[in-house]
Amino acid sequence: MTFFDLSRKNAWRKPLRTVLLVVSIAVAFLIYGLTASFLAGSQGTAGASDDILGVTSASGRGQPLPMSLLARIGALPDVAALSYYTRLRGFVGTEKNVVAVSATDIERLLPVSGQELGLTPALIDAIRPARDRVLVGRALADAQGWAVGQRVAVTAFDLPRDDGSRDWRFEIAGIFEGQSASTDTYFMIARYDYVNAARARGKDSVDGFALRPHSGISPSTLAAKVDALFANSATPTRTQSERQFLEAFLRQYADIGLIVNLVVGASFITLLMIVINTMVFAVRERTFEIGVLKTLGFSRGAVMALVLAETLFVFALGGAMGLGLAKLATVLVGSQLGLVFSLPVLGKGLAILLAVSLATGLLPAINAMRTPVATAFRTR
Amino acid sequence: MTEPALAHIDLSGVGKAFRIGTQTVPVFSGLDLSIAAGDFVAIMGPSGSGKSTLLNMLAGIDSPDSGTLRIGASRLDQMGEGARAAWRAHNMGIVFQFYNLLPMLTAAENIELPLLLKPLSARERRLRVDKVLELVGLNGRGKQYPALMSGGQQQRVGIARAIVTDPGLLLCDEPTGDLDRQSADEALSMLGFLNRELGKTIVMVTHDPQAAGHAKRTLHLDKGHFIEETRAA
Numbered sequence: 291m292t293f294f295d296l297s298r299k300n301a302w303r304k305p306l307r308t309v310l311l312v313v314s315i316a317v318a319f320l321i322y323g324l325t326a327s328f329l330a331g332s333q334g335t336a337g338a339s340d341d342i343l344g345v346t347s348a349s350g351r352g353q354p355l356p357m358s359l360l361a362r363i364g365a366l367p368d369v370a371a372l373s374y375y376t377r378l379r380g381f382v383g384t385e386k387n388v389v390a391v392s393a394t395d396i397e398r399l400l401p402v403s404g405q406e407l408g409l410t411p412a413l414i415d416a417i418r419p420a421r422d423r424v425l426v427g428r429a430l431a432d433a434q435g436w437a438v439g440q441r442v443a444v445t446a447f448d449l450p451r452d453d454g455s456r457d458w459r460f461e462i463a464g465i466f467e468g469q470s471a472s473t474d475t476y477f478m479i480a481r482y483d484y485v486n487a488a489r490a491r492g493k494d495s496v497d498g499f500a501l502r503p504h505s506g507i508s509p510s511t512l513a514a515k516v517d518a519l520f521a522n523s524a525t526p527t528r529t530q531s532e533r534q535f536l537e538a539f540l541r542q543y544a545d546i547g548l549i550v551n552l553v554v555g556a557s558f559i560t561l562l563m564i565v566i567n568t569m570v571f572a573v574r575e576r577t578f579e580i581g582v583l584k585t586l587g588f589s590r591g592a593v594m595a596l597v598l599a600e601t602l603f604v605f606a607l608g609g610a611m612g613l614g615l616a617k618l619a620t621v622l623v624g625s626q627l628g629l630v631f632s633l634p635v636l637g638k639g640l641a642i643l644l645a646v647s648l649a650t651g652l653l654p655a656i657n658a659m660r661t662p663v664a665t666a667f668r669t670r
Numbered sequence: 671m672t673e674p675a676l677a678h679i680d681l682s683g684v685g686k687a688f689r690i691g692t693q694t695v696p697v698f699s700g701l702d703l704s705i706a707a708g709d710f711v712a713i714m715g716p717s718g719s720g721k722s723t724l725l726n727m728l729a730g731i732d733s734p735d736s737g738t739l740r741i742g743a744s745r746l747d748q749m750g751e752g753a754r755a756a757w758r759a760h761n762m763g764i765v766f767q768f769y770n771l772l773p774m775l776t777a778a779e780n781i782e783l784p785l786l787l788k789p790l791s792a793r794e795r796r797l798r799v800d801k802v803l804e805l806v807g808l809n810g811r812g813k814q815y816p817a818l819m820s821g822g823q824q825q826r827v828g829i830a831r832a833i834v835t836d837p838g839l840l841l842c843d844e845p846t847g848d849l850d851r852q853s854a855d856e857a858l859s860m861l862g863f864l865n866r867e868l869g870k871t872i873v874m875v876t877h878d879p880q881a882a883g884h885a886k887r888t889l890h891l892d893k894g895h896f897i898e899e900t901r902a903a
Contacts, residue, residue, distance in 0.1 A: 582770045587758040664731055
């Protein structure tokens with residue numbers, strides 16, 4: 291038997307109580323694991339770049355910009371690569387099954403964000419032969435169960451074709467994987483020339499431009515230069531980094547980070563109160579035995595360490611279960627929901643586990659430590 | 671077993687009082703007591719005579735308000751709580767009336783408890799536990815839980831736990847108070863053996879004259895004073 295065995299056996303003295311505690315801790319860490327994975331994943335902004343700039347209309351992202359801006363932006367000496375895009379939002383099958391299509395010039399996209407998206411020469415070659423070909427992101431392909439060679443129809447919400455139909459038919463030419471698990475791949479890349487030629491209105495306009503500055507050039511300085519270029523024109527622009535863009539986009543709905551922190555904070559405070567209460571009672575029930583241990587020579591510090599180790603054991607079990615389940619969820623549905631259980635998520639989880647278990651164990655541990663032997667013996 | 675440390679006990683002018691609300695209730699005033707190393711002393715007396723308080727002071731659980739309390743080379747009256755706990759771990763074993771075994775531990779694990787405070791390997795601890803289990807006649811019962819043992823067996827586990835660190839001093843608080851006659855005699859014979867053969871100094875508080883008969887001498891305590899001493903024939 292070791293010192294830790296003694297703590298473990300104390301913890302399992304009332305199995306039902308311990309199981310309930312472990313389950314409540316597991317649920318709290320599952321909530322943490324899922325929300326933190328959500329933030330770290332493509333639904334958050336962790337995978338967005340600070341270097342890639344997006345140029346949209348200052349009047350709003352829904353307002354188109356003329357294609358003629360391309361040449362003027364491209365003429366800026368600080369611009370290393372420049373592409374353009376038009377977004378096509380629609381659904382496949384049912385209206386709830388929303389998909390996004392980014393219509394662009396793939397040759398121009400490659401030097402801007404080809405590396406981040408995981409675009410390979412083979413994928414570029416695959417999309418070239420026909421104008422209706424698309425590249426589908428891994429997350430979208432997995433979620434829809436699509437495969438290369440398959441033909442899919444996207445019904446556009448607000449981009450009708452010139453024949454009056456809203457159905458856009460594409461052939462899947464390849465699947466791009468994304469550079470890392472946190473890269474957003476829940477969309478498809480179509481050819482701009484196809485979409486532009488077939489759409490009923492807004493021909494030769496784009497929803498925005500994406501550009502990459504030369505190395506050594508500050509993205510924020512370049513952003514200011516681009517916006518200054520069109521400040522007094524009919525189409526003033528707003529230039530932001532991809533990360534700023536995504537953060538602003540997500541804030542349209544809510545401050546996701548704040549919500550996540552509030553949910554996790556509330557669940558941990560509740561957990562803390564439940565476990566402190568339970569542990570205080572559990573240790574109080576054993577006051578007499580703590581007196582026995584002290585009589586055998588266990589010091590105040592040793593008694594305190596025993597109670598803290600017991601709390602740590604309960605938290606380690608529950609935390610491992612919760613974080614394990616969160617990891618399992620990211621493995622099973624992570625690509626569809628944009629969940630990434632990264633090492634920082636795990637590290638922060640373990641740090642929270644250690645801090646909360648020590649905070650929880652401190653009160654009962656101090657009570658146990660301070661109980662005089664004679665007082666402990668009177669509790670029988 | 672290694673040679674136990676000598677545990678000569680010397681109390682001189684010890685005073686002790688308890689505060690109950692606003693009242694101070696004196697227990698001892700100027701108490702003197704000398705117990706030679708290797709002695710086996712029974713302390714008898716009516717309830718409230720101070721037996722348990724005296725035992726608690728000898729165990730370092732309580733400390734005297736005045737006077738000196740020396741056991742071997744240690745002045746317990748000058749020690750803080752932490753030092754007294756460390757002293758107990760190395761110099762003393764205690765046998766309780768109700769055994770006070772931890773229910774979630776096996777007999778062997780209960781016996782091993784005091785050894786966790788010593789720098790011993792798991793193998794050394796196991797060897798020591800096996801040795802004392804054999805000594806108290808519980809060979810092969812180490813894996814049993816206390817709830818499945820008789821009172822006599824549990825008390826033998828309690829005695830084994832008290833001697834597993836090989837202390838020089840054994841303090842026994844009514845060790846036969848919860849046992850039938852046969853089990854009580856077995857436990858007392860074991861204490862006699864530990865005193866005679868292994869040289870343990872034993873101080874036993876008891877109400878039972880038959881139990882006191884196993885000691886070399888019996889001190890009678892009343893209202894905080896020793897009023898009589900009898901020696902075994």
